[in-house]
Amino acid sequence: MFKIINISKTYKDKKVLDNINFDIKKGSCLGIIGESGSGKSTLAKIILGIEKANSGEILKNNKPTASIVFQDYNSSVNPKFTVYEILNEPFWNSYKKLDMKNAILLLKSVELEINILKKYPHELSGGQLQRVCIARAIANKPNFLVLDEILSSLDILNQIEIINLLKKIKERNNITYLFITHNLESIFSLCDRFLVIKDGKILDDILVNNFLQKDVSPYTKQLFNAIIPIKF
Numbered sequence: 001m002f003k004i005i006n007i008s009k010t011y012k013d014k015k016v017l018d019n020i021n022f023d024i025k026k027g028s029c030l031g032i033i034g035e036s037g038s039g040k041s042t043l044a045k046i047i048l049g050i051e052k053a054n055s056g057e058i059l060k061n062n063k064p065t066a067s068i069v070f071q072d073y074n075s076s077v078n079p080k081f082t083v084y085e086i087l088n089e090p091f092w093n094s095y096k097k098l099d100m101k102n103a104i105l106l107l108k109s110v111e112l113e114i115n116i117l118k119k120y121p122h123e124l125s126g127g128q129l130q131r132v133c134i135a136r137a138i139a140n141k142p143n144f145l146v147l148d149e150i151l152s153s154l155d156i157l158n159q160i161e162i163i164n165l166l167k168k169i170k171e172r173n174n175i176t177y178l179f180i181t182h183n184l185e186s187i188f189s190l191c192d193r194f195l196v197i198k199d200g201k202i203l204d205d206i207l208v209n210n211f212l213q214k215d216v217s218p219y220t221k222q223l224f225n226a227i228i229p230i231k232f
């Protein structure tokens with residue numbers, strides 16, 4: 001779906017991405033893991049066309065229609081909008097509107113009760129609000145979804161539920177995922193493959209079903225050693 005070729009990005013004097021190369025296969029879930037400031041979100045923004053790289057190129061096929069879900073569900077919704085209005089945001093620039101029937105179907109697809117349509121963000125739990133954000137992101141039926149640390153502000157039970165929900169949505173809608181996280185356990189549960197990024201460079205490119213700790217960088221080994229097994 002995407003081929004990322006020699007992408008570099010500098011902000012002022014700071015090199016944030018340094019000659020990045022990888023591809024994202026249609027229908028896959030590619031994880032990106034790395035510490036804060038390693039360049040994960042910048043890379044996603046460049047793929048989505050929100051940011052420009054200083055050099056390199058991105059080849060696309062199958063006309064990707066992209067959408068994104070962010071970590072901070074509170075600041076990514078307008079507190080004065082009802083859930084129904086939030087779900088309608090992707091249709092602002094189109095003559096279409098999400099009618100009540102489709103809004104209900106959308107809510108069901110993220111396993112929310114229909115009575116929240118008239119509620120405001122402050123009346124919802126964090127897990128419910130993140131589900132609303134996921135519903136908004138898939139309302140336009142994208143074929144590529146960036147999930148940027150979407151578990152980070154949730155408690156462990158909500159994290160597990162959202163991971164399971166994402167698996168179902170992926171199967172049902174055949175969406176390609178780019179899943180950015182600090183959480184290696186969630187990568188093993190959701191992704192086929194993942195990249196480990198440090199200081200703007202790809203240290204490892206690992207197939208989930210076929211990895212050998214001895215073949216990975218010392219940094220990635222350290223990450224593996226820190227895993228606390230959690231069943232998703």
Ligand SMILES: Nc1ncnc2c1ncn2[C@@H]1O[C@H](COP(=O)(O)OP(=O)(O)OP(=O)(O)O)[C@@H](O)[C@H]1O
Nearest residue numbers: 011012016034035036037038039040041042043149
């Ligand atoms: N618009 C910008 N202008 C200047 N510097 C920026 C900008 N966006 C990001 N940066 C810097 O680029 C570096 C990488 O940021 P980025 O958000 O891509 O990292 P990240 O790996 O996603 O971090 P986190 O896990 O904390 O979200 C950081 O040092 C950040 O301060």
